[in-house]
Amino acid sequence: MDVNILGIVAGFLTSIAMIPQLIKVIKEKNVEDLSWMMILVLICGLSLWVWYGIIQNELPIILSNAFAVLVNVTLFICYLMFRKKS
Template structure:
């Protein structure tokens, strides 16, 4: 069994964990209770994981962290867009 398959399954599961938050903030147009600092720190960590994945040549790490970073940037965008409306 190729270990990258395990990496892709793990990536799919952990990345998809952010989708419900994106949908909730998008539909409700409210980011009340969502921590900006948590998403900023997490985004930095995801960026560094992506760099690490690139350096070791792990496609699953690079793909997972690119998608996760995009979802986190969407949440941050919506938080700042909706700031003051909550």
Template sequence: MNYIVILGLLAGFCTTIAVIPQIRKSWKQKKVDNVSPLMFIILITGLSLWVLYGIIQNDFPVILTNGVSLVLNSFMMYLMIKYGKK
């Protein structure tokens, strides 16, 4: 692995874990009142496009980090649906 791949994985790791505190808080409190669904819809769309781009470019760090981010942010959307206003 060269330093560019390591840099990509490190950058992706940082952006991937950014949503974890919000997931944890929402899951623990079972509330998502102050979370914007539109922001997560746009983010999930962007992440899906990044994964597709990574596949086309055969870019492992892009595929891996954005794929994991896609799963985590999709889970956050699930929590918003589950705990959203009834």
């Protein structure tokens, strides 16, 4: 298999993985069982992957991680909106 296609498919899957979670959160407005630390660490890590991809000049890494950063930033905003103040 062409390694670029493999990278694009892999990147596509890890990019869209958080979308069902985001849809669930937006629908149910419930984030109690989600870990905000997971989302924050993920945003940091994914941003560094974008940087890595830029240096290595690997488009699948850049595109997929940049998209995943966007999804996770949205998820984090939803988390802040929907969390219950205790």
